[in-house]
Amino acid sequence: MLKYDENILFLDKPYGWTSNYTLNKIKKIIKKKKYGYIGTLDPLATGMIPIIFDNGTKYFQYILNLPKKYNVIARLGKFTKTYDSESKINIYTNKINFNINFILNKINLFKGKILQKPPIYSSIKINGIRLYNYARSNIKCIIKSRYVKIYIINIISLKNEFLELEITCSKGTYIRSLVNDIGISLGCMAYVYSLRRLSIGNFNKMITISQLINI
Structure with missing residues (x-):
């Protein structure tokens, strides 16, 4: 116990x-x-x-x-406004490049220090108001990108449109934003299908x- x-x-x-x-x-x-x-x-x-x-x-x-370690399953070819399955799932394309070397090369671009924009549906505050409140009220606001660090990002499996990754990253990293950005890089969009924090x-x-x- x-x-x-x-x-x-x-x-x-x-x-x-x-x-x-x-x-x-x-x-x-x-x-x-x-x-x-x-x-x-x-x-x-x-x-x-x-x-x-x-x-x-x-x-x-x-x-x-401390660095945070995650297991995430990204669903390729689809997207949502929250970058996870908490909102409506939209189909972007059924034409996904499943070549593992192509995917690996794109993912490797996100290793190291990168600029990342937090998702609009997040608890970050701008002018004392949380971003998700701006989103829910359909109020536009400027979200500044910030530097985060991806120490490790490995492909665990690729089954149909489900890409499983293991990621170790710095504080302040949004895995939802990372998956969204990876989906854009792959040309097919993606959202977080499941996410688990493994360790700190x-x-x-x-x-x-x-x-x-x-x-």
């Missing part, structure tokens, strides 16, 4: 839960004075989200700055909500 200490817990976030909803669930299970989480996970993503308690705030910046730095062991309840 995985254990948690009094300051930090590496939780396996369930599918469909927002990061805030997850934190509120933890508050009902573990009684502490202060709570927080490090690194927002999209509702449709699963995997590691660090929960900090009380004096655990001293770990915040350290953990935030050397931290790769997680505990589930059900395990936590049974401790």
Whole structure:
């Protein structure tokens, strides 16, 4: 059984839960004075989200700055406005170049330090307003690109239009934006079909909500 200490817990976030909803669930299970989480996970993503308690705030910046490792399945030939399956799925093309060397060459272009524009459906604030609120209100705003670093990006499998990747990246990287940009580079568009955060730095062991309840 995985254990948690009094300051930090590496939780396996369930599918469909927002990061805030997850934190509120933890508050009902573990009684502490202060709570927080490090690194927002999209509702449709699963995997590691660090929960900090009380004096655990001293770990915040350290953990935030660590590289993040993800497993992502990109669906080629289709796109959505949220860059994941949370919004309507649109067909872009059925003509996809499945040549593995072609795909690999395009993906390798995204290794290293790259400029990335965050998705409009994200929690980043501009003038005190979160981007997803601009999007939902159909208000246009200027989203500035920023530098992020892709340390590792490997192809795990390619089955029909589903491209599975393993990615290690810096803080601030949006996997949804990365997949969207890869889809554009491939000439067929793409969106995130599934996403799981596997580890943060050397931290790769997680505990589930059900395990936590049974401790």
